[in-house]
Structures are given as C-alpha cells and as structure tokens.
Amino acid sequence: MKSFFSILLMFICIGFCNAQTDTIKASKQIKEAPDDLKQLIKEITEEKAQKVSRDADLEIDGLIFDETKTKSGREFYDLFYRDWEAPSNAKNYSIFVAEKPYRLSTTQIQVSINETLVFQSFLQPRGDIVETLAQEAVARTQVYLQNYEAILKQLEGDDRAGSGIF
Known part of the structure; x- marks a missing residue:
C-alpha cells in the first residue's frame, strides 16, 4: 500500500512540474528591443571598434635587448647604447x-634588427677595439634603419613577386 501511494505521489509531482514549466514558457515571450536601446548598442560597438584601431597604432619601438655574456660584451652593449x-x-x-x-678570450658580437643580422664581428677584450666596433655597429644599424622602408619596397616589388609564368 505504501508503494502505491509513493508511486501516485510521484506521478502527481511530475504532472505539477510539467504544468509549471508550461506556464513559465508561456510567460517568457521575446520582445523586440526599443529603438533607443538599439542605437545605444550600435554606438558602443562603434566606439569599441575605433578604440581597437587606435590601440593597434600604438606600439613600443626601438627597444634594445642585451643578450651579452661576458664583460667585454657588456662594455660593447653599454657603448652601443650610449651612442x-x-x-x-x-x-x-x-x-x-x-x-x-x-x-679563448675572443667572442663574436652580433647586432640584429627584427631577426635580420646587421653587424657581426669578433670582439677582443681591449677597450679601444670594443669602442671602435661599437661605433661601427651604431653607424651600420642607423644606415639600415634609414633604408629599411626602401628595402621592404624593393623586396615586395614586381621583380621579386613574379608572375607565376615560367
């Protein structure tokens, strides 16, 4: 007898739950947003798009990374940075x-711009040689950066692009 009442109670609960979900579904109707709200959303998305485009223009340029290991390498970096x-x-x-x-005490120093090797030389632990090499590296790096845009245009020109016809 107890099992009969428990089964009957279970069916009553299931029917009650289904009736409640039907009324909830009926009461939730999708309404169209007012025109003012649509306009506000449109303005916000346009502002975010403009902000992203402005943020993309901001970039940190001209960082100099020190990847030296010895005292003479550090001196070269300091002289390069100074000049x-x-x-x-x-x-x-x-x-x-x-x-x-x-x-032995000789090392090879390399100066690269965006992974492109610009200057490479053997570095001895003598102060006058280190200073001369640092000045030469600065001069070569500046010339490379002055001509960087022209170099990119040459690499992307018609001569390098090819037509695909052999």
Missing part, C-alpha cells in the same frame, strides 16, 4: 645585441 640615436623615420623595430663565445 645610439634612432633615425627619425624608423618605426616597428627592435635591436638585439647578442654575443657568442669563441676561442
């Missing part, structure tokens, strides 16, 4: 000063 002045038309670049160990 460095970026050309006025240069943009979207980073400079990497890296050092690779070589034989």
Whole structure:
C-alpha cells in the first residue's frame, strides 16, 4: 500500500512540474528591443571598434635587448647604447645585441634588427677595439634603419613577386 501511494505521489509531482514549466514558457515571450536601446548598442560597438584601431597604432619601438655574456660584451652593449640615436623615420623595430663565445678570450658580437643580422664581428677584450666596433655597429644599424622602408619596397616589388609564368 505504501508503494502505491509513493508511486501516485510521484506521478502527481511530475504532472505539477510539467504544468509549471508550461506556464513559465508561456510567460517568457521575446520582445523586440526599443529603438533607443538599439542605437545605444550600435554606438558602443562603434566606439569599441575605433578604440581597437587606435590601440593597434600604438606600439613600443626601438627597444634594445642585451643578450651579452661576458664583460667585454657588456662594455660593447653599454657603448652601443650610449651612442645610439634612432633615425627619425624608423618605426616597428627592435635591436638585439647578442654575443657568442669563441676561442679563448675572443667572442663574436652580433647586432640584429627584427631577426635580420646587421653587424657581426669578433670582439677582443681591449677597450679601444670594443669602442671602435661599437661605433661601427651604431653607424651600420642607423644606415639600415634609414633604408629599411626602401628595402621592404624593393623586396615586395614586381621583380621579386613574379608572375607565376615560367
């Protein structure tokens, strides 16, 4: 007898729950948004799009990264940084000063701009040689950055693009 009442109670609860969900579904009707709200949403999305385009224009240019390992490499980096002045038309670049160990007290110094090797030389631990090489590296790097836009135009020109016809 108890099981009969528990089954009957279960069917009553199921029927009651189904009746409640039907009334909830009927009461939830989708209404169209007012014109003022549509206009506000449109203005907000346009402002966000403009902000994203302005943020994309902002970029940190001219970072110089120190990847040296020895005392003479650090001196080279310090002299390079001291003498460095970026050309006025240069943009979207980073400079990497890296050092690779070589034989005995000699190391190989490399200056790269955006992963393009611009200057490479052997570096001895003599102060006058380090200073001369740093000045030469600064001069080559500045010339490369001054001509960077012209180099890119040449690489993207018709001569390099090809027509696909052999």
